[in-house]
Amino acid sequence: xxxxxxxxxxxxxxxxxxxxxxxxxxxxxxxxxxxxxxxxxxxxxxxxxxxxxxxxxxxxxxxxxxxxxxxxxxxxxxxxxxxxxxxxxxxxxxxxxxxxxxxxxxxxxxxxxxxxxxxxxxxxxxxxxxxxxxxxxxxxxxxxxxxxxxxxxxxxxxxxxxxxxxxxxxxxxxxxxxxxxxxxxxxxxxxxxxxxxxxxxxxxxxxxxxxxxxxxxxxxxxxxxxxxxxxxxxxxxxxxxxxxxxxxxxxxxxxxxxxxxxxxxxxxxxxxxxxxxxxxxxxxxxxxxxxxxxxxxxxxxxxxxxxxxxxxxxxxxxxxxxxxxxxxxxxxxxxxxxxxxxxxxxxxx
Numbered sequence: 110x111x112x113x114x115x116x117x118x119x120x121x122x123x124x125x126x127x128x129x130x131x132x133x134x135x136x137x138x139x140x141x142x143x144x145x146x147x148x149x150x151x152x153x154x155x156x157x158x159x160x161x162x163x164x165x166x167x168x169x170x171x172x173x174x175x176x177x178x179x180x181x182x183x184x185x186x187x188x189x190x191x192x193x194x195x196x197x198x199x200x201x202x203x204x205x206x207x208x209x210x211x212x213x214x215x216x217x218x219x220x221x222x223x224x225x226x227x228x229x230x231x232x233x234x235x236x237x238x239x240x241x242x243x244x245x246x247x248x249x250x251x252x253x254x255x256x257x258x259x260x261x262x263x264x265x266x267x268x269x270x271x272x273x274x275x276x277x278x279x280x281x282x283x284x285x286x287x288x289x290x291x292x293x294x295x296x297x298x299x300x301x302x303x304x305x306x307x308x309x310x311x312x313x314x315x316x317x318x319x320x321x322x323x324x325x326x327x328x329x330x331x332x333x334x335x336x337x338x339x340x341x342x343x344x345x346x347x348x349x350x351x352x353x354x355x356x357x358x359x360x361x362x363x364x365x366x367x368x369x370x371x372x373x374x375x376x377x378x379x380x381x382x383x384x385x386x387x388x389x390x391x392x393x394x395x396x397x398x399x400x401x402x403x404x405x406x407x408x409x410x411x412x413x414x415x416x417x418x419x420x421x422x423x424x425x426x427x428x429x430x431x432x433x434x435x436x437x438x439x440x441x442x443x444x445x446x447x448x449x450x451x452x453x454x455x456x457x458x
Contacts, residue, residue, distance in 0.1 A: 263406045263414060263428070265361045267353040270346060270415040270427060272306040274324075277342040284334035288312050288323035295334045304328045304336075306344065307419045310454075311335060325419070333420055353416045360448050361416075361426055368403040375400065376442070376449040383455040404453070408435055434458035 115122060115129035122130055276282055281299045285292035288311040298304065304326045311323030319339035326336050363370045378394040406414070406426075410433045417425040426439040440452040 261408060261411050263365075263408075263412055265358065265365065265406075265414050265426070267351050267355075267358045268415040269349040269352040270417055271349060272309075272344060272346050273303055274306050274326075274341040274344040276300055276302045276304070276340060278340040282336050282340045284326070284328060284332060284336055286334060288325075288335040290314075290316070290337075292335065296328070296332060298328060298336065302328075306341070307333070307417070309338060311338070348415060354418075357416060357418075357424055357448075364450070365404070365406055371403050372400065374447075374449050375404075376451045379450065380452040381455070382452065383457075385456070386458055404450075406437075406439075410435060430457075 115132060118129060118132040120129060120131040276298050277300075279300050281297050281302075283297055284295040286295055287293070306324050306326055308325040309322055311325060313320065313322050314337065316337055316339060319337075321337060321339035323335045324338040324341065325333070327333050360374075364374060365371070377397045377400070379400075381393045381395065382390060384390040406412070406428050408428075408430070411431045412428050412435055413431055414429075415427050417427060419425060422443050424441055424443070426441070428437045428439070429435060434457050436456040436458070438454040438456065439450060440454065441448050442451050
């Protein structure tokens with residue numbers, strides 16, 4: 110008589126029993142029955158295949174089902190199916206992040222268009238780096254945007270810069286009323302005397318084999334005159350913070366901040382001089398009809414400002430680049446309590 114042995118507790122049960130009489134475990138595990146021989150010594154489980162699988166055709170059904178399930182699972186999660194579905198949110202996200210690869214011929218054609226397209230002509234405000242307004246210009250060329258760097262607004266400081274030098278001639282030098290050896294003598298300066306140099310832009314002359322400009326100097330507290338620059342040494346610059354007169358500082362703020370005010374304080378024809386280290390001096394003039402845009406000290410690089418008090422009738426505002434070669438001098442004159450811009454000197458390198 111064939112018996113069933115429980116796969117859980119090992120007790121024998123009748124052939125037709127569906128549950129173990131000892132532990133109650135079911136003899137049917139999913140759709141396979143475990144059958145045991147009547148001998149307890151041979152208690153190895155053997156699969157009892159259901160009748161519908163015992164046919165020749167049925168022998169291939171189970172492997173086919175397993176393979177089919179695996180293929181369906183792979184196809185459901187394969188990336189190609191995801192990107193191919195336009196209705197899938199994940200596919201839309203992937204398609205937006207991964208641009209379509211363009212053929213090399215198309216890329217070459219685009220490069221030829223970029224190189225052959227003429228650059229747009231800049232406006233007057235772009236050509237003039239001293240434009241009053243800080244504008245950002247965007248130029249679109251084949252979906253490429255070029256944004257020039259904005260100009261740096263300048264806060265005019267109340268600093269004074271002073272240049273000093275010492276007399277190098279052992280016999281001393283003369284101070285003269287005009288920049289010439291024939292000028293009226295105002296006094297004598299001894300060797301190693303330290304003076305303030307107000308200007309180094311006097312006429313050029315050769316004396317005792319030395320070629321140099323004449324310097325406008327301040328000796329003592331009140332003597333202002335000219336001395337030959339070839340007899341100076343130890344020329345140094347000094348910054349005096351907060352020493353600019355309040356009236357001059359307030360005037361400069363208004364002059365470069367208000368177009369109407371500026372137009373009333375320019376003496377026409379206004380001189381523009383420029384000179385580089387390796388170029389000859391050039392000079393132009395601005396007439397009233399040429400004054401259309403306000404003069405500005407805003408540049409496309411960071412600059413610093415300082416005043417130089419040349420005399421009671423003249424002062425200069427210097428604009429100098431912190432890291433570049435910008436150097437522009439605005440020369441003003443004071444007449445009857447009125448201040449006028451008379452010259453712009455560009456010494457930028």
